[in-house]
Amino acid sequence: AQSVSQHNHHVILSEAASLELGCNYSYGGTVNLFWYVQYPGQHLQLLLKYFSGDPLVKGIKGFEAEFIKSKFSFNLRKPSVQWSDTAEYFCAVNAEAAGNKLTFGGGTRVLVKP
Amino acid sequence: EADIYQTPRYLVIGTGKKITLECSQTMGHDKMYWYQQDPGMELHLIHYSYGVNSTEKGDLSSESTVSRIRTEHFPLTLESARPSHTSQYLCATSTDDYNSPLHFGNGTRLTVT
Numbered sequence: 001a002q003s004v005s006q007h008n009h010h011v012i013l014s015e016a017a018s019l020e021l022g023c024n025y026s027y028g029g030t031v032n033l034f035w036y037v038q039y040p041g042q043h044l045q046l047l048l049k050y051f052s053g054d055p056l057v058k059g060i061k062g063f064e065a066e067f068i069k070s071k072f073s074f075n076l077r078k079p080s081v082q083w084s085d086t087a088e089y090f091c092a093v094n095a096e097a098a099g100n101k102l103t104f105g106g107g108t109r110v111l112v113k114p
Numbered sequence: 115e116a117d118i119y120q121t122p123r124y125l126v127i128g129t130g131k132k133i134t135l136e137c138s139q140t141m142g143h144d145k146m147y148w149y150q151q152d153p154g155m156e157l158h159l160i161h162y163s164y165g166v167n168s169t170e171k172g173d174l175s176s177e178s179t180v181s182r183i184r185t186e187h188f189p190l191t192l193e194s195a196r197p198s199h200t201s202q203y204l205c206a207t208s209t210d211d212y213n214s215p216l217h218f219g220n221g222t223r224l225t226v227t
Contacts, residue, residue: 009154032213043118044204044218051213090157094213101173102216104149104157 004093006105014113015083021076021108023091032094033074034102035065039087047089050074061085083114117141118219120205126225127195135190135222137205146188147216149204150174157204163188195226 004025013019025031035047048059055067065076074091091105121136139146144165149157149172159172163182177199178192192199202223206216 004156034215036216036218043220044206044216046215049213049215101159101162102147103159103173106156107154109154 004091004103004105006089006091006108008108009106010109010111012111012113013081016080017112019076019078019081019085019110021089021091021110023074023076023105025072025074025091025093025095025103027072027093027095027097030096033065033067034092034094035059035063035074035076036090036092036104037087038090044090047076081110081112083112086110086112118205118207118217120203120219120222122222123220124223124225126227128227129194129196131195133192133195133224135203135205135224137188137190137219139186139188139205139207139217141207141217142185143207143217144185144210145208146182147206147208148172148178148180148188148190149206150176151202151204151221153202161190195224197226200224200226 007022033050036044037047038044050057050067058064063078088107088109090107092102094102117140119138146163148161150160151157158174160176161180163169169180178190180190202221204221205219208214208216
């Protein structure tokens with residue numbers, strides 16, 4: 001079945017460390033890609049998105065993601081994390097092949113130790 | 115700021131009861147969605163609506179039903195709750211644009227005993 005995969009379920013790191021969360025999808029054709037974040041006790045909110053153009057997109061709070069079409073990947077990165085980045089991160093794909101409905105990955109729970 | 119309101123925030127209810135989870139939005143978005151999320155798992159689309167009087171089932175089979183009589187209101191109903199319905203239910207909206215992001219409510223965490 002076509003899907004969105006986030007390989008890391010839990011990540012624990014210290015402040016100032018670099019973060020990279022993997023996201024792979026299996027849809028061919030045109031895709032729109034998103035990363036959502038859910039801070040503790042808050043609702044899901046958009047972190048960044050890719051539709052077309054420059055494959056390196058920048059989002060809020062210093063996050064960026066790179067779309068690599070040949071690898072079907074859209075990995076999320078942040079060079080230096082803060083304690084406030086503790087949250088759950090979800091990759092999502094809107095694909096023509098999936099009827100343009102948004103499909104989410106399983107999420108990665110990130111804990112940043114102060 | 116909350117433009118999508120979900121009530122109740124938490125609900126614990128016995129097996130066999132009928133329940134309705136409320137979702138209201140003030141943004142005037144035509145598209146509305148219900149997702150189901152178990153702890154540590156991905157979100158699964160269970161219902162969506164592209165406008166008034168339009169409802170469709172999502173990718174994950176669900177015993178729940180929805181209605182869309184008004185643009186701003188998209189309630190989800192379970193006629194007879196079972197323990198297997200225990201989950202978090204998230205309501206979301208988006209504009210008509212093909213690639214517009216979703217805006218989420220805070221969710222309803224349902225426990226059926």
